[in-house]
Amino acid sequence: MPIKxxxxxxxxxxxxDSEIATAVALGRAHGAALTGMALIDPxxxxxxxxxxxxxxxxxxxxxxxxxxxAVIRMHVAASTFERSCKDAGVPCVLDFEEGxxxxxxxxxxxxxxLVVAGLxxxxxxxxxxxxxxxxxxxxxxxxxxxxxxxxxxxxxxRVMIASSGAHVSSAAMKQFATMAPYxxxxxxxxxxxxxxxxxxxxxxxxRSYLEAHGYRVHVHTFPGPAESALLxxxxxxxxxxxxxxxxHRRRLTRHLLGDTVLEALTASGVPLFLSQ
Amino acid sequence: xxxxxxxxxxxxxxxxxxxxxGTILLFVLAAxxxxxxxxxxxxxxxxxxxxxxxxxxxxxxxxxxxxLPLVPRLAxxxxxxxxxxxxxxxxxxxxxxxxxxxxxxxxxxxxxDHGVVWEFVPFILLxxxxxxxAGGILVTGDLPAHPWTNTAILGVGAxxxxxxxTTGASMLLxxxxxxxxxxxxRVAHTVIFFIFIVSNAGGCLLxxxxxxxxxxxxxxxxxxxxxxxxxxxAMVCAALLALHHVLDEWMWRKERPADLQRDESVRIPIRVExxxxxxxxxxxxxxxxxxxxxxxxxxxxxxxxxxxxxGLLVLFxxxxxxxxxxxxxxxxxxxxxxxxxxxxxxxxxxVTMQVPLMVLLAKGGELGIHSPAQFFWITxxxxxxxxxxxxxxxFFQTASTISDPSMAGVVHIDRGVIDPALLRAVSLGAxxxxxxxxxxxxxxxxxxxxxxxxxVRMPTFFGYMLWSGAVLIPLFxxxxxxxxx
Numbered sequence: 159m160p161i162k163x164x165x166x167x168x169x170x171x172x173x174x175d176s177e178i179a180t181a182v183a184l185g186r187a188h189g190a191a192l193t194g195m196a197l198i199d200p201x202x203x204x205x206x207x208x209x210x211x212x213x214x215x216x217x218x219x220x221x222x223x224x225x226x227x228a229v230i231r232m233h234v235a236a237s238t239f240e241r242s243c244k245d246a247g248v249p250c251v252l253d254f255e256e257g258x259x260x261x262x263x264x265x266x267x268x269x270x271x272l273v274v275a276g277l278x279x280x281x282x283x284x285x286x287x288x289x290x291x292x293x294x295x296x297x298x299x300x301x302x303x304x305x306x307x308x309x310x311x312x313x314x315x316r317v318m319i320a321s322s323g324a325h326v327s328s329a330a331m332k333q334f335a336t337m338a339p340y341x342x343x344x345x346x347x348x349x350x351x352x353x354x355x356x357x358x359x360x361x362x363x364x365r366s367y368l369e370a371h372g373y374r375v376h377v378h379t380f381p382g383p384a385e386s387a388l389l390x391x392x393x394x395x396x397x398x399x400x401x402x403x404x405x406h407r408r409r410l411t412r413h414l415l416g417d418t419v420l421e422a423l424t425a426s427g428v429p430l431f432l433s434q
Numbered sequence: 435x436x437x438x439x440x441x442x443x444x445x446x447x448x449x450x451x452x453x454x455x456g457t458i459l460l461f462v463l464a465a466x467x468x469x470x471x472x473x474x475x476x477x478x479x480x481x482x483x484x485x486x487x488x489x490x491x492x493x494x495x496x497x498x499x500x501x502l503p504l505v506p507r508l509a510x511x512x513x514x515x516x517x518x519x520x521x522x523x524x525x526x527x528x529x530x531x532x533x534x535x536x537x538x539x540x541x542x543x544x545x546x547d548h549g550v551v552w553e554f555v556p557f558i559l560l561x562x563x564x565x566x567x568a569g570g571i572l573v574t575g576d577l578p579a580h581p582w583t584n585t586a587i588l589g590v591g592a593x594x595x596x597x598x599x600t601t602g603a604s605m606l607l608x609x610x611x612x613x614x615x616x617x618x619x620r621v622a623h624t625v626i627f628f629i630f631i632v633s634n635a636g637g638c639l640l641x642x643x644x645x646x647x648x649x650x651x652x653x654x655x656x657x658x659x660x661x662x663x664x665x666x667x668a669m670v671c672a673a674l675l676a677l678h679h680v681l682d683e684w685m686w687r688k689e690r691p692a693d694l695q696r697d698e699s700v701r702i703p704i705r706v707e708x709x710x711x712x713x714x715x716x717x718x719x720x721x722x723x724x725x726x727x728x729x730x731x732x733x734x735x736x737x738x739x740x741x742x743x744x745g746l747l748v749l750f751x752x753x754x755x756x757x758x759x760x761x762x763x764x765x766x767x768x769x770x771x772x773x774x775x776x777x778x779x780x781x782x783x784x785v786t787m788q789v790p791l792m793v794l795l796a797k798g799g800e801l802g803i804h805s806p807a808q809f810f811w812i813t814x815x816x817x818x819x820x821x822x823x824x825x826x827x828x829f830f831q832t833a834s835t836i837s838d839p840s841m842a843g844v845v846h847i848d849r850g851v852i853d854p855a856l857l858r859a860v861s862l863g864a865x866x867x868x869x870x871x872x873x874x875x876x877x878x879x880x881x882x883x884x885x886x887x888x889x890v891r892m893p894t895f896f897g898y899m900l901w902s903g904a905v906l907i908p909l910f911x912x913x914x915x916x917x918x919x
C-alpha cells in the first residue's frame with residue numbers, strides 16, 4: 159500500500175516542527191501530498207475547569223483569551239507548514255476545522271493513508287492540555303496508522319518492531335511492511351517473553367514475512383514484560399522508530415493496569431508507528 | 435436572531451425572579467419589624483421543626499456554585515450574574531418561607547435582618563472597598579528574574595496580604611511577578627507558590643486579610659485578635675518561601691542561557707502608580723478597626739451609629755474612583771465582574787445559612803467535633819472545595835456552642851464566648867487551606883487565569899492538587915502537631 163496522502167495535525171504543540179519535517183520528508187520520498195489540518199475545539203478551549211465563587215469573570219476572560227490566542231497560533235502553525243512544503247516542493251493543502259478533534263480527524267483520515275501527530279499533544283496550541291493518551295484515543299477511534307513523532311525529527315535507519323505474536327501486533331507489523339514508509343531501514347524484530355501467549359505467531363514466520371518485503375531483519379527475544387523494557391530496549395538497539403499495535407482496552411483499565419502503548423506514549427523519546 | 439431573542443427572554447425572566455424575590459424579602463423584613471421583635475441575633479436557639487428541609491436551600495446554593503460551572507449546557511447560563519442573583523434570592527425566599535411556616539414571621543424577618551442587614555451589607559461593602567481601592571494601585575516593572583527576586587516578591591505579598599486583603603495583594607503583585615519572569619520558561623512553580631502565600635496564607639493576620647476573618651470580626655472577635663496568629667503565619671510563610679527559593683534556584687539553573695541573558699538585559703525598575711489609594715486603603719482599614727457599632731470608639735464612650743463604618747468605606751471607595759489617575763484602572767485591567775458575582779451570591783448565602791446556623795446552635799455539641807485539630811482539618815478541608823467564608827461561619831458557630839464560658843482566656847464575642855484554641859483552628863483552617871485547590875479561594879483562580887494569559891502553562895485542577903498535596907499538607911500536619919493543642 160503506497161503512501162500517497164499524509165494528514166499532518168497542526169496543533170501548535172512543541173512537536174509541530176518535528177511533525178512538519180517528518181511529513182515533508184515522507185512526502186518527498188513517496189511523492190505524497192500533504193494535508194495540514196488545523197483544528198480549534200471551542201468547547202475544549204472554554205472548559206477552564208472548576209471555578210470558585212468570584213472567579214466567574216476570570217474564567218470568562220480566560221476562555222475568551224484562549225479562543226483568540228488559538229486562532230492566532232493556528233494560523234502561525236498553518237503558515238509554517240505551508241512554507242516548509244513550498245520550500246521542499248511537496249504539494250500541500252490546508253484544512254481549517256472547528257469541533258471535536260477526534261471526530262474531525264476521523265473525517266479527514268478517510269481519504270488519507272497516514273496521520274502524522276505529536277507523541278504527547280495533538281491540538282493544544284500551548285493553551286489546553288491534551289489527554290496523556292490522546293494519540294491512543296485517536297487510534298482507538300479507528301484512525302490508523304499514526305506516526306507519532308518525538309520532539310526532534312530523526313532520520314529513520316533502524317526500526318524496532320515490538321511483536322507479541324498477537325493479532326494486533328502482527329497487523330501493525332504487516333501495515334508497516336506493506337506501507338513501507340522507510341523501505342531502506344533495518345528491522346529489529348523484538349519479542350518480550352512474558353509467560354508465553356497462546357496462539358502467538360512464531361517469530362520466524364514474522365521474520366520471513368518482513369524479509370519477503372525486502373527488509374533486513376534481526377530477531378531478538380528478551381525476558382520479562384514489555385511495559386518495563388520496551389523503551390530501554392529501543393535505546394539499546396538505537397532504534398529510530400518503534401512499531402507497535404494497540405489493543406482495544408477501556409481507558410480506565412489502561413491507566414489502572416498499565417499498558418505498553420500508554421507507557422511508550424508517556425515516556426518515549428523515539429517516534430512510534432501505531433496501528434490497531 | 436432566535437438565539438438572541440431567547441437569551442433576552444431568559445434575562446427578563448431572571449430579572450423578574452430576582453425582583454419578585456427581593457420584594458418578598460423586603461416585605462417579610464418590614465412585616466417582622468412592624469410585628470416588633472427588633473432583636474439582633476438568632477432568636478431561636480432550639481432545633482427548628484423539619485430542619486432537614488430547612489437546610490436544603492443552603493446545600494442547593496453551595497451545590498449550584500460548585501457544580502453548575504462544570505455542566506456544559508448550564509455553564510454559560512450560570513455565568514451571568516443576573517441568573518446567579520435570581521437563583522440566590524429564590525433560595526433565600528425558600529428559606530424565609532420555611533422559617534415563616536415553621537417558626538413564624540419574627541424568625542423569618544430575623545433571618546433577613548441578620549443575614550442581609552447585619553452580615554451581607556458590611557461584608558460586601560468591605561470587599562467592595564478593598565477591591566476598588568486596590569484596583570487603583572498599579573505596580574509595574576521587570577527586574578532580573580533571579581530566585582531572590584521572586585522570593586522577595588512573594589515575601590512582600592505575605593507581608594501586605596493581611597492589610598490589602600489576599601485578593602488585593604494578588605491583583606497588585608501577580609502582573610509584576612509575571613512581567614519579571616517573562617523571559618524565563620519555568621515559571622509555573624513560582625505562580626503556584628504565589629497562590630499558596632499571597633492569595634491565601636499571607637492574609638491571616640487581620641480581619642481585612644481574608645473574608646472569613648472579617649465575618650469573625652462582624653461577630654465580635656476583637657480586630658487585633660487575629661494578630662495572635664503570627665507564629666503560624668510566620669512558620670507557614672517562612673517554610674513556603676524557603677521551599678520556593680530552593681526550588682526556584684534549581685529551576686533557574688535549568689533555564690536556557692539565552693533566556694537568562696535576555697532576562698538580564700531587560701530591566702524596568704518597579705514603579706507604583708495610584709499611590710493616593712494607599713491613603714484611602716489606610717483610612718479604610720482604620721475605619722474597620724476603630725468604628726464598630728458594638729463597641730465604643732477608641733478613647734470615648736460613644737457607640738458609633740450603625741452603618742457609619744460602611745458609609746466611610748463607600749466614601750473611601752468613591753474617593754478612590756475620583757482620585758485615581760484616568761486610564762490607570764484600564765491598564766490594571768480592573769473590572770467589577772468578580773465583586774458583582776460575589777455580591778450576587780452572598781446575599782443568598784447569608785440568608786440560606788441562617789437555618790444551618792440555628793441547627794448548629796442547638797446541636798453543635800453533638801457533631802463530635804471538639805479538638806482544635808478536628809476544627810482545623812474539617813474547616814480546612816471544606817474550605818478547600820467550598821467558599822471559605824460560609825465554612826468559617828458554620829464552624830465558628832459550632833466552636834462557640836461548645837466553648838465553656840467559665841474557661842480562662844475565652845474570647846468574648848457578640849453572642850457569647852469562643853475558646854481561643856478553637857477560634858485559632860477555625861481561622862487558620864479557613865485561611866490556609868483555601869490554597870489546597872484552585873477553587874478554595876477566589877484569588878487562586880484569578881491568579882491562574884492571569885498567569886495562563888501571560889503564557890504560563892499552569893497545572894490542571896488535579897495537577898495543582900498534587901502540588902498542594904506534596905507541599906501544603908505536610909506543612910499543615912506540622913502546624914497541627916506544633917500548635918493545635
